[in-house]
Amino acid sequence: MISLPMAFALRAMNRLYTLEKPLTFSGKGAMIKLADLMVRSGSRRPLLVTDSFLLKNGMLDGLLEFLANEGCDVTVYDGIIPNPTFAVVEEGVAAIRAGKCDSVFAVGGGSAIDAAKVMAAASTSKKSLDKLAGILKVDQPLLPFYVVATTSGTGSEVTTAAVISDTQTHKKKFFVDPKYLPVAAAFDTDLLVSLPGPMTAGTGMDALTHAIEAFISRARTPATDRDAATAIRLIVEFLPVAYSNGNDEHAREMVALGSFLAGNAFTRAGLGYVHAISHQISAHYNTPHGLANAILLPRVLRFNRQVSAERFAELERMLQGNSSAPYALIQADQFIERVDALASTVGIPVNLDDLQQKDFASIAKDALAEARSSYAVPKVMRKSDVTKILNSVSNGSRSVDFA
Template identity: 35%
Template sequence: MLTARRIYWPPVNLVGPGSVKLVGEEIKKLGTKKALLVSDKVLNKIGVVKQVTDVLDQSGIAYAVFDDVKPNPTTTNVHDGLALYKKENCDFVITVGGGSPQDTGSGIGILATNGGNIADYEGVGKSKNKSVPIVAVSTTAGTAAEVTINYVITDEKRKVKMLMIDPNALPAIAVNDPELMLKKPKDLTAATGLDALTHAIEGYTARGAFELSDAIAFKSIELIGKYLVRAVENGSDLEARSGMSWGSYIAGLCYSNAGLGIVHSMAHQLGGEYDMPHGVANAMLLPYVMEFNMDACPEKFADIARALGVDTSTLTVEEAAEMAVKKVRQLSEKVGIPPLRHSAFQVEDVEKLAEQAMNDACTPANPKDVTKEDIAAIFMKAYNDTPKKG
């Protein structure tokens, strides 16, 4: 409470069923002329993009569509999008999707006002100028990239995910409409939901955590614990989708201001090296990093257990902290997240991955000091472990 803080929050936030229908009137307040709408081919094909463009058409807002974004967006995606942005004489960006279109749109927006190569902006606060306005429409309850100052782009040549932490990339308008999330596949719902849970848990335990981030992280964990399984089992359950939408959204507000930790540092390497989906990578690693970190702040891990529905009244703090790890592992198994050994992970890469994770921008916020050897050991424990049932 005795530390001055900058708290970053999108100026306009539209949340809840039907909220995408309000975006046209908010865009008009920006005074812009033409958008580059950034998405991917799957969302375009299944009609999710059309749900947004129908609103734009009704509001008389001009746009061009760029839908070449990959699941792990690349430097090529960003620069190709920027080329179309310039060709079409756009002056703002609309992103439609999960983290991949959101991150690509952030990269395009930063380059439009700062120039150069997107790799120039890896790290913390590297841009000088604020992005063009970004209208970020989320279609998954996971990354919360629509409300954060973070974005991640894969350098194809180095096979490294570059993390940019940049207040200049903060969207002007964030939209979280659970109606856009209905009927998404079970595996996508599970992976993005556990990505959101990772954000909440890492944000709650990060070195940069503070009063506001603690309050919203705890609520996010409660919501995800309550609704994730329901959303996975029934993709048309609007109440569950709404609960997950809120859980993801407020987890994003938390970690964007408090920081993350080595779950993300390690997951970024799995994504960069093996093109592994980010939510799956986080989910595979989360219980093992929690085990490593819990002695640094056992009271907070006990809180996590309570948020996940554990009655801790008869447990010691340490026992409650262990229950938090157990509950997260059970949740991951229940929604079908595979173990690391069933992924593309290669044991011979562990030293390289651990070294790169040490250099990741998320590592300094981890609640416990960590070495390259620690990270390598966590990778190997996750790879070798056979989780117990029950």
């Protein structure tokens, strides 16, 4: 959870720094194009950060062959695990030092990218990992850092933050600094097509949540609105296609670009109650982040139905091309129904069996604290509102009476 000073610092950071989007490559062969850029930029001794699955399944053979042909001496670190720990980062830093690496090339989902960000920072810093945690703590330029995103959801390839678990304290530590933006990123359809259906659905709905929460945030700007709206258009159109036909390369690429734009929007405008509640649910029951978000999203949109009616209506008009519905509130309802239907189409259940009534009070308390300290939400929830949402998730009812 982000603390109050961290939320303040995040807002200050966004005011002080103009965050540029990283250069991106997408489509077939994008990973090699990115590696080519890295080599042309002078790297000869990269650290490849990935997970053992990608490596063992030969999905990086072409990359390793390309780098070998270019005369590179590659060190491989394939110890990435979900929710990477300080120990993982320390192993990576040791590999960088042993291999005298001059760059970091991450291939994977949010866990690989987050761990690689902090490896690239820690390897050039004299600070301990604990001292690098927090806002604007990076004291040296990172090793040049390149990212190939193999999932389409976290947006980590375009965010200024990384999350690493401290196994001593059992807390997640946030590392936030504009220096964590990579030099360049790639979305390679040869890798994206291998993402299984449930992960496609969960990560895609996570990206949609990023875009919608940024679009209704009070910290939004014209630039974040543009990125968020484009992301919503791409994900609504192409996520069902990518889910039903994983080999559709065009759909995969469009969802990846939507996720990238959504990440760009939320890293500046922030998130909202979907994330505030889902973080607590995941902490209690280890629920995958995207799945928890996808289940919560329509319910939180219904909570914001009145206050964000104009915003939702604008999105609905964009998606319909026009709308015959006469009032913004009706168009807003159409948008919420559309999000609900999209979740169903990609196999998201309406309820979570794991939820336990005894945990509702602490989930609600921590969710409200996270939102209060970190997000510019359009309307403040009460504890009873969170409880109503949790009850509806528990019993599988789509409608929530917030009166």
